[in-house]
Amino acid sequence: MKKLTYILFASVIILTGCSEDFELNDNDQNLNVQLLAGKYVAFTADGANVTIPDIDAEEGETGIxxxxxxxxxSxxxxxxxFTFGGSAVFGTDFTVANATSSGGSVTIVPDPGDDPADLIDNVDIVVDLLTDNNQDGDKVLEVILSSASNADGSVLVGRGGTDLLKTAVINISDID
Ligand SMILES: [Ca+2]
Ligand SMILES: [Ca+2]
Incomplete structure (x- = not known):
């Protein structure tokens, strides 16, 4: 009898747990659906590509x-x-307007029109590579999208909030 009571009791707990889980899952699913359907910013890739090729450049190139x-x-x-990664040093190997060694920000200003033919709202992060008259070897610069927000709150970074299209890589050749 004790065993039966225990089993019944356990079943009640499991059933109760299940119903709570379902409610939580429902909430989670709603949240996930919203997040997946929500806004994100990502580096622009050709077509449906989920990667962008590394950019090969050399010291002194500007306006990348x-x-x-x-x-x-939006x-x-x-x-x-955005933040910077890789072996390239801000102020020595490269600069980005209005940024510091710890990163910077750009603003995507939405196109006022609703014409589907309009380009997707976008902005450029412009990188200038510096000369140093120094055989300092080839360097790698990573520009990493770190966070984003608009008037409604935070916006995901990377395609659909994943690591895809979150990092751009510039390979910098030493010219000295
Ligand atoms: Ca250099
Ligand atoms: Ca150099």
Missing amino acids: ELNVEVPTG TSNVIVN
Whole structure:
């Protein structure tokens, strides 16, 4: 009898647990659906590609444009924050306007029109590579999207909030 009571009791707990889990799952699923359908910013790739090729450049090249888009569009400005990685040193090997060694930000200003033919809202992160008259070897610069937000709150980074299209790589050849 004790065993039966225990089993019944355990069943009640399991059933109760299940119903709670279902509710939680439902909430989670709603949240996930919203997140997946939500806005994200990512580096612009050709077609349905989920990667962008490394950019090969050399010291002294300026105006290297890394395009960032918000594919679903946005009704308010999207501020995109980015950081730097790799062996290249800010201020020695490269600069980016209005950025520091710890990173910077650019703003995607939405296109006012709703014409589907309009380009997807986007902005360039512009990288200038520096000369140093020094045989310092080839360097690698990574520009990594770190966070983003618009008037509605935070916006995911990377395609669908994943690591895809979150990092752009510039290989910098030493010219000395
Ligand atoms: Ca250098
Ligand atoms: Ca050099």
